[in-house]
Amino acid sequence: MSLNFEQKVIKILGQDRAFWDPATKLCYSLDGYPVQKHTPRAVAMPETNKEVQALVRLCLEEGVPILPRGAGTCLSGGATPPKTPCLLIEMARMQKILSWSPEDRTAIVQSGMVNLDLSVIVGKKGLYYAPDPSSQKASTIGGNLAENAGGPHCFKYGMTADHILGVRFVDGRGEMVVADLEDGPDLVGLFTGSEGTFGVATEVKVRLSKSPEMVRTFLASFSSMEAACGTVSRIVREGIVPAALEILDHLTIEAVEASVFAAGYPKDAEAVLLIELDGPRDEVEADSPKVVKILKEEHPLAVESTTDAEQRQSLWKGRKGAFGAMGRLKPNIFVLDGVVPTSKLASVLSKVAEIGKKYNIVLSNVFHAGDGNLHPNLSFDGRDPSETRRAMEAGLEILELCVMSGGSISGEHGIGYEKREAMRYMFDEADLSAFRELRRCFDPRGVCNPGKFFPTGGGCKEGRSAKSSEGLDV
Amino acid sequence: MFEHRPQTDKEVVELLSGIHEQGILLRCGGHASSRGVSPGKTQAILNLSDMNKITRLDPNDLTCGVQAGVLLEDLEEALAPHGLAFESGPFLGHRSIGGILGEAPPASRSFDRGRLRSQLIGILGVDGRGRRFHAGGQVVKNVAGYDLCKLFVGSGGAYFVGLEFQLRLVALPARIGLLQSEPLGLDDGIIQWRELRNTLPTPRALDLVLEGSHCHIEVLLGGSAAYVESQIRHTGFKVKLEGMDAWKGVRGREAIANKESSPPNLFRGHCPPSQLSDWIGQTPIHGRIHYQGAFEWDRLPGGERPMGAIVHPTQREGEQVQGNPPSDPGACRIAMELKRTFAGGLMPQRLSFLTRISRKGAPQEIHP
Numbered sequence: 071m072s073l074n075f076e077q078k079v080i081k082i083l084g085q086d087r088a089f090w091d092p093a094t095k096l097c098y099s100l101d102g103y104p105v106q107k108h109t110p111r112a113v114a115m116p117e118t119n120k121e122v123q124a125l126v127r128l129c130l131e132e133g134v135p136i137l138p139r140g141a142g143t144c145l146s147g148g149a150t151p152p153k154t155p156c157l158l159i160e161m162a163r164m165q166k167i168l169s170w171s172p173e174d175r176t177a178i179v180q181s182g183m184v185n186l187d188l189s190v191i192v193g194k195k196g197l198y199y200a201p202d203p204s205s206q207k208a209s210t211i212g213g214n215l216a217e218n219a220g221g222p223h224c225f226k227y228g229m230t231a232d233h234i235l236g237v238r239f240v241d242g243r244g245e246m247v248v249a250d251l252e253d254g255p256d257l258v259g260l261f262t263g264s265e266g267t268f269g270v271a272t273e274v275k276v277r278l279s280k281s282p283e284m285v286r287t288f289l290a291s292f293s294s295m296e297a298a299c300g301t302v303s304r305i306v307r308e309g310i311v312p313a314a315l316e317i318l319d320h321l322t323i324e325a326v327e328a329s330v331f332a333a334g335y336p337k338d339a340e341a342v343l344l345i346e347l348d349g350p351r352d353e354v355e356a357d358s359p360k361v362v363k364i365l366k367e368e369h370p371l372a373v374e375s376t377t378d379a380e381q382r383q384s385l386w387k388g389r390k391g392a393f394g395a396m397g398r399l400k401p402n403i404f405v406l407d408g409v410v411p412t413s414k415l416a417s418v419l420s421k422v423a424e425i426g427k428k429y430n431i432v433l434s435n436v437f438h439a440g441d442g443n444l445h446p447n448l449s450f451d452g453r454d455p456s457e458t459r460r461a462m463e464a465g466l467e468i469l470e471l472c473v474m475s476g477g478s479i480s481g482e483h484g485i486g487y488e489k490r491e492a493m494r495y496m497f498d499e500a501d502l503s504a505f506r507e508l509r510r511c512f513d514p515r516g517v518c519n520p521g522k523f524f525p526t527g528g529g530c531k532e533g534r535s536a537k538s539s540e541g542l543d544v
Numbered sequence: 545m546f547e548h549r550p551q552t553d554k555e556v557v558e559l560l561s562g563i564h565e566q567g568i569l570l571r572c573g574g575h576a577s578s579r580g581v582s583p584g585k586t587q588a589i590l591n592l593s594d595m596n597k598i599t600r601l602d603p604n605d606l607t608c609g610v611q612a613g614v615l616l617e618d619l620e621e622a623l624a625p626h627g628l629a630f631e632s633g634p635f636l637g638h639r640s641i642g643g644i645l646g647e648a649p650p651a652s653r654s655f656d657r658g659r660l661r662s663q664l665i666g667i668l669g670v671d672g673r674g675r676r677f678h679a680g681g682q683v684v685k686n687v688a689g690y691d692l693c694k695l696f697v698g699s700g701g702a703y704f705v706g707l708e709f710q711l712r713l714v715a716l717p718a719r720i721g722l723l724q725s726e727p728l729g730l731d732d733g734i735i736q737w738r739e740l741r742n743t744l745p746t747p748r749a750l751d752l753v754l755e756g757s758h759c760h761i762e763v764l765l766g767g768s769a770a771y772v773e774s775q776i777r778h779t780g781f782k783v784k785l786e787g788m789d790a791w792k793g794v795r796g797r798e799a800i801a802n803k804e805s806s807p808p809n810l811f812r813g814h815c816p817p818s819q820l821s822d823w824i825g826q827t828p829i830h831g832r833i834h835y836q837g838a839f840e841w842d843r844l845p846g847g848e849r850p851m852g853a854i855v856h857p858t859q860r861e862g863e864q865v866q867g868n869p870p871s872d873p874g875a876c877r878i879a880m881e882l883k884r885t886f887a888g889g890l891m892p893q894r895l896s897f898l899t900r901i902s903r904k905g906a907p908q909e910i911h912p
């Protein structure tokens with residue numbers, strides 16, 4: 071008797087690691103992008119490389135799309151199942167550290183390992199894994215790799231791509247591939263940021279970093295966003311390389327201070343700026359007065375600074391809880407991720423505010439200022455179709471503004487469903503066709519995470535309305 | 545043999561599509577070498593020396609745009625008044641930016657973000673079939689689109705020609721110093737180098753320089769005067785060079801070993817630092833090991849290969865893979881797919897120089 075698809079999945083994994091009950095499928099029907107939702111055909115939880123390979127091969131035989139999934143914290147719909155019911159490969163059961171060498175400062179981990187867990191383990195030897203997306207308590211090394219995740223400290227330490235040395239993945243042909251940074255063309259660099267469209271990563275070799283000798287955190291509050299952004303530009307230009315430069319605007323401060331994440335940020339400030347210097351003690355001590363001097367010249371409302379670990383954490387508490395706190399503003403939040411040259415931060419932000427007003431959308435900003443990575447947050451009520459549509463349209467207009475200002479539509483959250491139409495702001499048909507050809511080298515049949523990343527056809531305007539009429543199933 | 549010296553993107557597109565249609569093999573290169581590029585099996589040379597404009601310089605954002613034929617020395621001259629520099633890996637001034645990014649061997653400054661692959665943030669390319677495309681952008685943080693910049697860096701131009709590059713720049717530190725130890729015995733040198741790796745916070749480069757039966761250590765430091773001073777005290781080494789001389793100093797020695805653009809007699813690869821003692825001592829090696837374990841052996845006695853190193857075969861599955869063929873069969877198949885898709889008639893100058901260590905070294909700590 072021939073087996074159906076579900077029975078074949080059971081044959082590979084056994085009963086207890088394959089699911090297609092409606093409740094489980096509902097749990098996996100979206101990620102952190104609240105606007106689109108599709109249920110997968112089945113959810114599989116492999117534990118070995120071989121099982122992943124067998125699942126991919128099965129999907130190829132049966133013509134079923136594949137969606138690799140880490141923790142589902144993606145903010146661009148990359149981990150939302152495609153419209154055609156897929157096999158969702160959940161990597162949570164593959165979260166071991168396979169080997170690590172404190173001396174070589176490398177580790178090989180399974181891709182489902184949670185980012186922070188790795189730093190906790192290697193922390194015993196004074197090491198840590200540098201990429202630190204704010205979701206690091208939940209998001210996985212595989213998800214970070216697929217999105218080329220950044221984080222507050224990537225201004226100094228670089229993105230995920232700067233810390234990946236090798237990847238083992240099952241490609242879209244069902245073949246096992248070991249890509250090594252030191253060996254052959256940079257397949258590691260190509261896979262990083264490919265958003266699950268090149269295959270399923272099962273193991274990742276990462277570089278570990280030495281924990282800094284000293285850390286000093288400054289919190290400065292300003293009466294204008296221009297002054298906060300001006301301070302950032304001057305710090306960058308003067309060659310000081312803080313570990314982090316983060317700004318929160320007035321609305322975010324209000325939301326944070328009214329929430330459980332209250333950090334004592336001054337409520338009358340238009341912006342607060344967190345500056346973190348880290349590294350050798352002598353270096354931090356030499357840079358601190360330079361930072362203080364720049365701050366003074368920009369006339370902040372108040373400045374405090376500390377090297378005490380606990381106090382530093384309390385300064386960061388509001389920043390880290392900012393997205394959570396925004397739940398106070400509206401039931402849903404749409405986190406944008408545009409990038410602009412740092413020298414244009416202030417002028418772009420004032421235009422962003424105008425766009426918020428034009429669409430009558432509650433808009434707050436919390437962002438990685440050092441590298442110009444904006445996160446305008448559009449708060450809306452997903453039950454209100456008109457407000458949802460306005461939020462989407464405002465989002466696209468802001469991304470267009472970022473590109474017009476010499477920037478990008480995404481600094482770290484990826485394209486996914488959210489920005490696929492906005493790809494046309496940056497790339498023309500020839501660029502997109504080079505990307506399509508590249509993808510075919512890894513996934514000739516387009517089974518891995520289809521429907522994302524590439525525009526659906528037509529211009530941005532058509533895409534915009536297509537999305538708003540089709541995807542509003544929150 | 546015909547050398548083409550186009551002046552515009554359009555000419556390059558026309559040339560490459562024409563050449564692809566006619567099945568002609570072409571090599572890009574010869575930009576900075578007085579000897580030109582060795583043609584090998586190719587029938588045409590693409591020389592981008594006339595495309596040599598700095599198209600954009602944003603000192604406040606630490607980025608710039610350059611055409612492929614811009615020479616590093618010209619870029620450095622334009623950046624100097626702004627106190628900026630381009631992290632150019634092991635290359636000295638008289639090299640084209642296209643050639644530098646095309647070759648991109650592992651370098652001293654492979655520490656953290658010092659690698660050449662992190663410096664290219666956007667590219668305008670034309671593939672071997674004459675198809676022109678962009679990838680990346682002009683800002684230092686950007687994940688939109690697939691990262692074709694990574695495919696270019698170190699490819700030897702195997703997949704496409706880079707016409708214009710967007711680069712990340714660095715602000716030069718207040719004080720730069722190149723320190724050098726006294727000559728050391730090999731065992732002592734390895735112990736000291738390892739210790740400095742653990743105790744020196746963030747050196748820009750930390751090289752163990754092997755000279756047969758003895759060695760010395762070179763440290764490149766950049767930062768505030770107080771920091772550099774404290775590190776000089778910490779190491780006890782002498783300051784060999786300061787300022788821009790120091791900045792270029794570590795590169796200088798490597799470049800000398802590489803001479804001009806003919807493929808140097810040089811083995812490059814990677815050795816996990818924990819396996820170093822195991823590895824050195826097998827043969828008297830002349831070469832240099834960088835902070836993360838990337839190495840180059842520049843003079844091997846009698847042309848011998850270091851024991852345990854595998855020079856990658858260039859033939860696989862009956863087909864020659866240009867650039868660096870990877871050793872994993874799955875990766876090799878994708879490399880060939882990439883070549884079929886993009887390369888057309890492009891033939892890079894070099895085959896593989898990468899070596900890899902097969903020796904099973906010190907056991908790695910395994911987490912339960």
Ligand SMILES: Cc1cc2nc3c(=O)[nH]c(=O)nc-3n(C[C@H](O)[C@H](O)[C@H](O)COP(=O)(O)OP(=O)(O)OC[C@H]3O[C@@H](n4cnc5c(N)ncnc54)[C@H](O)[C@@H]3O)c2cc1C
Nearest residue numbers: 140141142143144148204205210212213216220266271482
């Ligand atoms: C509160 C909050 C804060 C955040 N802060 C940041 C931040 O500071 N910086 C930042 O960059 N992002 C941030 N994010 C976004 C998100 O956390 C990152 O994109 C993260 O990298 C996703 O990891 P994940 O494990 O959740 O992956 P998922 O969301 O499950 O998947 C993301 C994408 O990766 C693919 N994928 C996952 N695993 C694999 C695999 N093993 N092989 C191949 N493809 C795979 C998926 O198909 C999908 O396309 C934040 C999100 C939240 C909710």
Ligand SMILES: Cc1cc2nc3c(=O)[nH]c(=O)nc-3n(C[C@H](O)[C@H](O)[C@H](O)COP(=O)(O)OP(=O)(O)OC[C@H]3O[C@@H](n4cnc5c(N)ncnc54)[C@H](O)[C@@H]3O)c2cc1C
Nearest residue numbers: 573574575576612639640642643646701705706799805893
């Ligand atoms: C394996 C190898 C390692 C080397 N290592 C070093 C070193 O560490 N330090 C050093 O100073 N010198 C090194 N050299 C010498 C090297 O040739 C030149 O330093 C360097 O390539 C720049 O010189 P050029 O501008 O004349 O490059 P070219 O000779 O013009 O080009 C060098 C390579 O890059 C490709 N290339 C150049 N421009 C483009 C472009 N626009 N698009 C696509 N491909 C392009 C070419 O096809 C060629 O393969 C090395 C050479 C080789 C072959």
